[in-house]
Amino acid sequence: MSKEVEDHRIHNRSGNLPFAAIVERRLSRRSVMCGGLGLAAATMLGGFGWPGASRAADGAARAPLSLGFASLAPRMTDAVVVPEGYVAQVLIPWGTPLVSGMAQWHPDLDPTPDFQAASTGMHHDGMYHFALDGADSSDDFLLVLNHEYLDQSALWAARGGPTNAKQGARPLDEARTEINAHGVCVVRVRRDEQGHWAPVLDDPRNRRITTATPMLLAGPLRGSRHAVTAYSPQGTQTRGTNNNCACGYTPWGTYLTCEENWSEIFVNRAEQDPDQLRLGLAESRSIYGWETVEGGVDGEFERFDNTPRGDDPRGDYRNEARTYGYVVEIDPYDPERPIYKRTALGRFRHEGCWPGKLVAGQPVVFYTGHDARNEYIYKFVSRAPWDPSDANRPGERYDRQAIGAKYMDHGTLYVARFDEDGSGEWLPLAEDTPVPEQGRTLGEIYGDLAGIIVNTCDAADLLGATPMDRPEWGTVDPSSGEVYMSLTNNSKRTEADSAARFTQEGESIGTPGVGYATAPVNAANPRPDNDYGQVIRWVERDGEHERFDWEIFVFGAAPGEAADNRSGLDDANAFASPDGLWYDQRGEGEGILWIQTDNGIDKGRDNAVAEMVNDQVLAVVPGALSRREGAASVVDPSNQAELKRFAIVPNQAEVTGIFATPDRTALFINVQHPGNWPAYDSADATLAPSAQVRPRSSTVVIQRRDGGRIGEA
Secondary structure: OOOOOOOOOOOOOOOOOOHHHHHHHHHHHHHHHHOOHHHHHHHHHHOOOOOOOOEOOOOOEOOOOOEOOOOOOOOOOOOOEOOOOEEEEEEOOOOOEOOOOOOOOOOOOOOOHHHHHOEOOOOEEEEEEEEOOOOOOOOEEEEEEEEOOOOHHHHOHHHOOOOOOOOOOOOHHHHHHHHHHOEEEEEEEEEOOOOOEEEOOOOOOOEEEOOOOEEEEEOOOOOOHHHOOOOOOOOOEEEOOOOEEEEEEOOOOOEEEEEOOOHHHOEOOOOOOHHHHHHOOEOOOOOOOHHHOOOOOOOOOHHHEOOOOOOOHHHOOOOHHHHOOOEEEEOOOOOOOOOEEEHHHOOOOEOOOEEOOOOOOOEEEEEEEEOOEEEOEEEEEEEEEOOHHHOOOOOOOOOHHHHHHHHHOOEEEEEEEEOOOOEEEEEEOOOOOEEOOOOEEHHHHHOOHHHHHHOHHHHHHHHOOOOEEOEEEEEEOOOOOOEEEEEOOEOOEEOOOOOOEEOOOOOOOOOOOOOEEEEEEOOOOOOOOEOOOEEEEEEEOOOOOOEEEEEEEEEOEOOOOHHHOOOOOOOOOOEOOEEEEEEEEEEOOEEEEEEEEOOOOOEOEOOOOOOOOOOEEEEEOHHHOOOOOOOOOOOOOOOHHHOEEEEEOOOOOEEEEEEEOOOOOEEEEEEEOOOOOOOOOOOEOOOOOOOOOOOOOEEEEEEEOOOOOOOEO
């Protein structure tokens, strides 16, 4: 999440015991019982028979996968840095046309709405690949990627910046261009015999999906009073998706894009409802001022102003923001298919959405996190059991989203509570769920399931969910079902047993529409004023959907801060603010966990890691690690050399979005908001420009010179 769009306000004032306090209390309790913190941590992390070394399908021990590159030394430069023997290519930077006949991007380009609607958008983020029938899916596939937010200074560099950015009416064409710079891109990409990648122009599946694209509502919100607008009096549709951060995919071959910091594109100048307060709508002018545009058609810009104009929501856009904040399903193979917002998976600032372990006859599970300080982790469990005949059939045209409706429109949404003993409970956000100490159910409080979904965050507050340090990306080991999630950082985390501080004086615990401004530490977020973040993992208990066991996998830290360096990191792997994650399965029961960082968002670049190295990609083989007695996390001083720095991105950039081709010979990452990169005259991502350039976020492809598998010996 870029600092350009991050909302620093704390909207959760619930007073629920946060994750960091749970971790700290658990460690403290164990130290009293066992005679020291070291033994306490060992007991905590080893108490539930957690999987250790990699195992074959029959449960027999096997030699673990190993990493075959030297960890990179810290670097800070206007270029991508990769290990010796690797190359990195710039692919489809912002402004790359998807069709022939379009103007080519150049340093003095002044984009138009039509140009931006037919070319890649700004600030690449989550992405995934989709195989094509009859093509080698490692050399030729559909790439689908998110465009998270808008950098007005780069977009309008040719005219010296945006017009009336802070006050006055925005020009219509500027607003349309900005709207078209957001959203999602589908583009076919192909590798030639020399290993060079390029987009396939004019492929009929190439397209842009923007903040203006019509979409259908699905799940509990569809047809409810909460979704009624002047555009959709029946409450069944909306326009656009925005601030698309991380992503996901489905077993039936569709792409999931997730709406994160969408709320500030809307404004409500009147008294805001609890859900608007909780999610942070603007109060006087939206972040881009699109609601100020004069002209447009069918409420094109008026919809961004959610101020009520009368007594009937069919005459205004008071509910427009309630059609945002969801997981959005796209069929990448068929541009004619509708796009659906799957509202059953909850409404909040979704970072991403990741499928759990898939088992025939068992429900389909998706995990998602709310990326904001002191917010929650969720999962959705389908009502329908998985039928393997629903798996994707690349190349065939059929209604994939009818399958999506089967698994994603009906089921149960849960929010996580992490307990001090290393266990956890999934709390159902259902109509019949009783609210502790209130004598009422969620259905009685919010009216129906649609009301619960609109107020997902408040409902989670009332159930006592655990506030986390900004849950960002998740990923799942498809063999074991282990789930990893990054907790990026939290400058609003306080010492153990300190009182929660409310932003608005006098608000009581559990008051709808509010949250707390600071939260004490807990078991999974054990550090106050957490600069560096951590990666946690959990595993569901067999046969249960409401219980899990968890542990901390690795703490981010600076090597010189011994008191806070709980995983023992050194110059070769120190990191801060873990963000993107991907479990890269390399065989049954083994794989590489890739970790991407987004340092410098919480406090500028004011930490020791930010002063030594740019944002980076790290790799570790979880199956090669065993928990050591006395360790505070799985990665510890005895094995932290297994965590290696694989790539470093340019100055001022974050790295996000990640996957490898099925043959594992090419690793795709995205470089977002670089300060001075890439070079104009070369596709070599490792070259620094010789002078100042107009920066462009880009997809980068990393390959070995010898054509071998990425990361392996």
